[in-house]
Amino acid sequence: MTDAPKEIDALIDMMARLPGLGPRSARRAVLHLIKKRGILMQPLAEAMQAVSQTARECLNCGNISTTDICSICASEKRANGEICVVEDVADLWAMERAAVFKGRYHVLGGTLSALDAIGPHELRIPKLVDRVKAERVSEVILALNATIDGQTTAHYIAENLEDRVRVTSLAQGVPIGGELDYLDDGTITAALKARKQV
Amino acid sequence: MTDAPKEIDALIDMMARLPGLGPRSARRAVLHLIKKRGILMQPLAEAMQAVSQTARECLNCGNISTTDICSICASEKRANGEICVVEDVADLWAMERAAVFKGRYHVLGGTLSALDAIGPHELRIPKLVDRVKAERVSEVILALNATIDGQTTAHYIAENLEDRVRVTSLAQGVPIGGELDYLDDGTITAALKARKQV
Numbered sequence: 230m231t232d233a234p235k236e237i238d239a240l241i242d243m244m245a246r247l248p249g250l251g252p253r254s255a256r257r258a259v260l261h262l263i264k265k266r267g268i269l270m271q272p273l274a275e276a277m278q279a280v281s282q283t284a285r286e287c288l289n290c291g292n293i294s295t296t297d298i299c300s301i302c303a304s305e306k307r308a309n310g311e312i313c314v315v316e317d318v319a320d321l322w323a324m325e326r327a328a329v330f331k332g333r334y335h336v337l338g339g340t341l342s343a344l345d346a347i348g349p350h351e352l353r354i355p356k357l358v359d360r361v362k363a364e365r366v367s368e369v370i371l372a373l374n375a376t377i378d379g380q381t382t383a384h385y386i387a388e389n390l391e392d393r394v395r396v397t398s399l400a401q402g403v404p405i406g407g408e409l410d411y412l413d414d415g416t417i418t419a420a421l422k423a424r425k426q427v
Numbered sequence: 428m429t430d431a432p433k434e435i436d437a438l439i440d441m442m443a444r445l446p447g448l449g450p451r452s453a454r455r456a457v458l459h460l461i462k463k464r465g466i467l468m469q470p471l472a473e474a475m476q477a478v479s480q481t482a483r484e485c486l487n488c489g490n491i492s493t494t495d496i497c498s499i500c501a502s503e504k505r506a507n508g509e510i511c512v513v514e515d516v517a518d519l520w521a522m523e524r525a526a527v528f529k530g531r532y533h534v535l536g537g538t539l540s541a542l543d544a545i546g547p548h549e550l551r552i553p554k555l556v557d558r559v560k561a562e563r564v565s566e567v568i569l570a571l572n573a574t575i576d577g578q579t580t581a582h583y584i585a586e587n588l589e590d591r592v593r594v595t596s597l598a599q600g601v602p603i604g605g606e607l608d609y610l611d612d613g614t615i616t617a618a619l620k621a622r623k624q625v
Contacts (some may be wrong), residue, residue: 249447319454
């Protein structure tokens with residue numbers, strides 16, 4: 230409730246539903262938008278309209294795209310036989326920012342979760358199995374989050390695919406720039422177990 | 428850079444310009460919007476479009492409104508002769524949430540600032556003087572922020588109006604629920620000077 234006109238109140242309510250924004254920051258954002266309505270709010274409304282009409286999921290990998298097949302799946306340069314499995318599009322973007330992986334992706338759309346009743350068929354796991362059969366895949370790289378659900382999912386996928394293809398996962402250890410004093414026990418244990426000769 | 432289609436990158440760039448959002452939270456917000464494009468993104472785009480076309484400043488007090496004169500200035504019930512002077516519409520909303528002030532407002536649109544070359548004519552101060560002359564005003568309540576610029580502005584307005592009308596300002600002291608241990612020296616000093624008999 231802001232005592233603002235009802236259109237503005239409705240806009241604040243919707244903005245407050247975005248992750249990272251609460252009622253207070255939504256009010257601030259909307260006031261900022263209204264102050265800059267010509268140069269920011271109008272273009273933002275148009276950009277949202279455009280994206281909401283064109284954005285869709287790539288039919289092959291689940292990446293967000295404006296075409297049925299995303300640019301990575303469409304690019305012949307990325308057909309090196311490697312598929313990197315990620316939970317979410319945000320993880321795919323993070324991998325792309327690192328600019329080190331040259332293959333294609335497969336976005337699961339979440340992780341297996343007994344608690345939330347999410348099984349393999351709620352995720353894009355059957356499609357991954359299909360791709361391994363249909364495309365010339367030499368390696369499936371599991372880049373799932375190091376959470377319990379993420380690791381359960383990785384385990385499940387590995388069991389289903391390891392007869393057909395080489396399945397690997399990201400290394401665990403000390404992050405670059407990380408200080409031991411701030412690391413949790415699990416990470417230190419993993420890093421010690423996977424120690425390498427210098 | 429997210430390697431997303433350029434429409435989506437453009438949307439992320441614009442979202443990142445909102446106060447309280449950075450590149451990372453803008454990416455998260457946009458992914459959330461794309462996931463909920465039917466139930467959240469489309470209505471949000473339409474709400475923004477509507478507000479960007481209808482929102483304007485009240486010609487009388489500077490409040491945000493969808494009409495030339497805002498609902499508070501238009502309401503006869505609020506014509507009790509009191510004008511509460513605030514820096515910004517966010518402050519007006521905060522006063523309205525407290526639901527204790529029954530008069531009208533005057534939104535300055537900022538504070539005097541020598542550093543940023545903001546003088547009285549960059550703010551809505553001349554209009555305030557006109558209102559005091561034209562409307563039947565019995566009291567001007569300065570509800571400006573307790574910052575140096577805010578207090579300078581309050582001082583300037585008081586000097587200009589105190590011959591014509593009673594000018595008051597919000598009391599300074601210990602906030603409700605506040606603990607002395609966490610208060611700054613200035614607040615404790617102000618609260619001690621303004622002490623009242625119990």
